[in-house]
Amino acid sequence: MKAILGTTVVSLSALLSSTVFAQDTTFTINSFGGAYETAHRACIITPFEEETGVKVNVVTAYSADAFAQLRAQKDAPQFDVIHFSGGQEIVAAAEGLLAPIDPASLTNAADLYDFAGANMAKGEGPAYSIAAIGLVYNTEAVTTPPSKWTDLLNPEYSEHLVLTDISNGYGMLGFLMLNQAQGGDLTNIQPGLDAVSQLLDAGAIVVSTSPEIQQEFAQNDAWLAPYASDYAFTLRKAGLPSGFAQGAEGTPASYITANLVAGRPNTELALKFIDMSISPKAQECFAEALRYSPTNTKAELSPEVAADVAYGAEGVAGLIRFDPATIEANRTAWVEAWNKTIAR
Numbered sequence: 001m002k003a004i005l006g007t008t009v010v011s012l013s014a015l016l017s018s019t020v021f022a023q024d025t026t027f028t029i030n031s032f033g034g035a036y037e038t039a040h041r042a043c044i045i046t047p048f049e050e051e052t053g054v055k056v057n058v059v060t061a062y063s064a065d066a067f068a069q070l071r072a073q074k075d076a077p078q079f080d081v082i083h084f085s086g087g088q089e090i091v092a093a094a095e096g097l098l099a100p101i102d103p104a105s106l107t108n109a110a111d112l113y114d115f116a117g118a119n120m121a122k123g124e125g126p127a128y129s130i131a132a133i134g135l136v137y138n139t140e141a142v143t144t145p146p147s148k149w150t151d152l153l154n155p156e157y158s159e160h161l162v163l164t165d166i167s168n169g170y171g172m173l174g175f176l177m178l179n180q181a182q183g184g185d186l187t188n189i190q191p192g193l194d195a196v197s198q199l200l201d202a203g204a205i206v207v208s209t210s211p212e213i214q215q216e217f218a219q220n221d222a223w224l225a226p227y228a229s230d231y232a233f234t235l236r237k238a239g240l241p242s243g244f245a246q247g248a249e250g251t252p253a254s255y256i257t258a259n260l261v262a263g264r265p266n267t268e269l270a271l272k273f274i275d276m277s278i279s280p281k282a283q284e285c286f287a288e289a290l291r292y293s294p295t296n297t298k299a300e301l302s303p304e305v306a307a308d309v310a311y312g313a314e315g316v317a318g319l320i321r322f323d324p325a326t327i328e329a330n331r332t333a334w335v336e337a338w339n340k341t342i343a344r
Contacts, residue, residue, distance in 0.1 A: 025054050025266065025269070026057060027054050027055070027056050027057065027080050027266055027269055027270075027273075028056075028057040028058075028059060028078050028079050028080055029045075029056060029057075029058060029059070029079060029080060029081045029082065029083065029273070030058070030059045030060070030061040030066040030079060030082055030083055031045075031058050031059075031060060031061075031083065032060070032061075032062055032063075032083070032085070033060040033062070035289075035290065036290065037058070037060060038289075039285070039286055039289035039290050040058075041058075042285065042289065043282045043285035043286050043289065044273070044276055044277050044282050044285075045058065047276065047282075048272070048273055048276055051276075052269065052272065054269060056273075059078070059079070062085075063083075063084045063085050063086040063088050064086065064088070066079070066082055066083070066084065066088075067082075067084065067088040067091075067092060070082055070092060070097050070261065071092075071095070071097065074097060074263075075263075076263075077097075077261050077262070077263055077264060079261045079264070080261055080264050080266045080269065080270045080273070081125075081258055081259065081260065081261065081270050081273050081274060082098075082259050082261055083256065083257065083258055083259070084256070084257050084259065085131065085169070085254055085255070085256045085257075086169055086254070086324060087255065087321075087323075087324020087325070087327070087328075088324070089123075089124045089125055089257050089259050090119075090124060090324055090325055091324075091325065091328070092123070092259065093119070093122050093123030093124045093259075094123075096123075096262060097261065097262055098123040098124070098125065098259045098260060098261060098262055099123060099260045099261065099262040099263075099267070100120065100121050100122065100123045100260075101120040101121070101123075101125065101126070101260050101271070101274070102120075102121070103117060103120055103121075105271050105275075106126070106271065106274060106275040106278065107275055108275055108278045108279045108280075108296060109126065109275075109278065111278075111280070111296050111297050111298050112126060112127075112278060112295055112296055112297070113295050113296075113297060113313075113316055115127070115295075115316075115319070115321070116128075116255075116278070116295035116296075117278075123259075123260075123262075124257065124259070125257045125258045125259030125260060125274060126257060126258060126274065126277075126278050126295070127255040127256060127257050127295050128256060128257070128258050128274075128277040128278045128282070128283065128286075128295060129256040129283065129286050129287075129292035129293065129294070129295065130253050130254065130255060130256065130292060130293035130294075130295060130309075130310060130316075130319065131170070131228045131229065131230060131253070131254040131256065131292060131293075132228065132229040132244075132246065132251050132252075132253055132254075132293050132309060132310040132319065133170055133173045133174050133177065133226065133227065133228055133229075133251060133252040133253070133254065134226070134227075134228075134229060134244055134245055134246045134247055134251055134310075135149075135151070135152075135224060135225075135226055135244070135245045135246075135247060136213075136224070136225045136226070136227045136228075136229075136231055136232045136235070136242060136243075136244055137223060137224045137225075137242065137243055137244075137245065138160075138217060138222065138223045138224070138240070138241055138242060139241040139242060139243045140241045141160070141221075141223045142223050142224065145243060145245045146224060146245050146247075147245060147247070147248055148181070148247050148248045148249060149177055149178055149180075149181035149226070149247040149248075149249050149250075150181050150182075150249070151224075151247075152178060152195075152199065152224070152226065153195065153198065153199065155202065157223055157224045158199070158202035158203045158204065159202070159203035159204075159221075160203075160221055160222055160223035160224060161199060161203070161204035161205070161222070161223070161224050161225070162204070162205055162206075162207055162213055162216045162217075162222045162224070162225040163175075163196065163199065163200075163204055163205070163206045163207075163225070163226065164206070164207055164208070164210075164213065164225070164226070164227060165206055165207065165208045165338070165342075166334065166335060166338050167208060167335060168208060168209065168210075169254065170210075170227055170228045170254065171208075171227075172327065172331075172334075173252035173253075173254060173322060174226035174227060174252065175189075175192055175196070175226075175338070176189070176192070176252065176322050176327075177226070177247065177249070177250060177251075177252045177320070178192050178195055178196070178226065179191055179192025179193075179195070180192075180249065180250070180320075181247070181249045182194070182195050186322065186323065186326050186327075186330070189334060189337065193337060193338065193341045196338075196341055196342065197341050200341075200342060200344065206342050210227070210231055210234070213225050213227060213231065213235075214234070214235060214238060214240070217235055217240050217242065218238070218240055228254070229244045229291050229292075229293065229308055229309050229310065230290050230291040230292060230308075232244035232291070232308055233290070233291040233308050243307075243308075244291075244307075244308050244309075246310060246315070246318055248318075250318050250319075250320040251310055251318045251319050251320060252319075252320050252321075252322060253293075253310070253319040253320060253321050255321060256292065258273070258274045258277045258278070259274075260274065278295065278296055279296065280294070280296045280298040280299040280300070283295065283296050283299040284299050284300065284301060287299070287301050287305050287309055287311075288301075288302075288305055291305065291308040291309055292309065293309040293310040293311060293315070293316065294309075294311070295316075297313075
């Protein structure tokens with residue numbers, strides 16, 4: 001009878017621990033829609049719901065829109081955890097919209113690469129995935145994979161090169177890396193503009209969206225495009241021979257972060273959600289589903305998946321994060337200069 005009673009008590013305790021959060025709890029996050037949100041649910045949201053008994057309310061909102069909502073709701077925020085991919089956490093933390101995170105409150109924080117959790121004490125949430133920007137190429141047409149950003153200027157690719165407009169976030173990062181490879185920096189983008197002008201004169205084209213890149217690879221003999229690692233996988237799933245290469249000069253990185261919103265009552269739950277996001281299991285799941293780079297050093301990827309991402313100490317060593325605040329401050333002027341350059 002004792003044994004049965006003991007088992008019952010343990011079972012009841014486990015049940016209570018999994019449902020204690022569920023009572024009268026509204027837990028809200030944002031996600032980015034489409035295939036990303038599908039993976040988000042499979043890798044983090046559903047496991048979190050199953051473990052805590054809490055129903056997650058998901059608001060589909062990309063980074064800029066989510067940030068605008070967070071600002072507008074400053075005195076009564078709806079989000080418990082908010083996700084950004086464009087660096088908005090830097091501004092949001094400075095404005096007091098995000099709460100600092102003690103790394104000791106996250107069981108997986110110690111296993112992150114240093115860059116991924118560097119500013120949690122300032123309120124900038126940890127990066128749980130990385131979209132690495134490199135060179136997406138046609139593996140049948142390009143027998144020797146590109147290895148440098150300056151390879152974009154190789155005449156062999158002139159009429160087979162697709163550039164992405166800098167109104168696209170990945171397009172902006174690719175352009176800034178080309179600019180840096182040509183000797184420019186965030187105070188001087190003219191070297192990059194000169195390179196773009198040279199490439200367009202040689203036959204390159206500019207598109208605005210990722211579906212247009214796929215169309216060019218499928219229908220118009222495109223061989224090479226500076227873009228994100230996950231898109232090489234997207235092209236391959238569409239039946240197009242494609243690979244991804246990191247440029248030797250560096251790999252621009254778009255950090256996808258999970259942030260603790262200030263002024264919400266669900267801090268313990270939110271930290272648990274963020275902790276699950278930076279776990280090896282969740283990051284392996286994201287890499288498998290979307291080809292995002294993990295930020296947890298203990299994440300283990302198959303050779304097939306690892307080939308598509310920035311992976312391991314050597315892979316992430318080349319990651320470059322162009323200051324999002326500087327990009328935002330100069331965006332209008334840069335887009336104007338870009339539009340003048342590509343007008344022809």
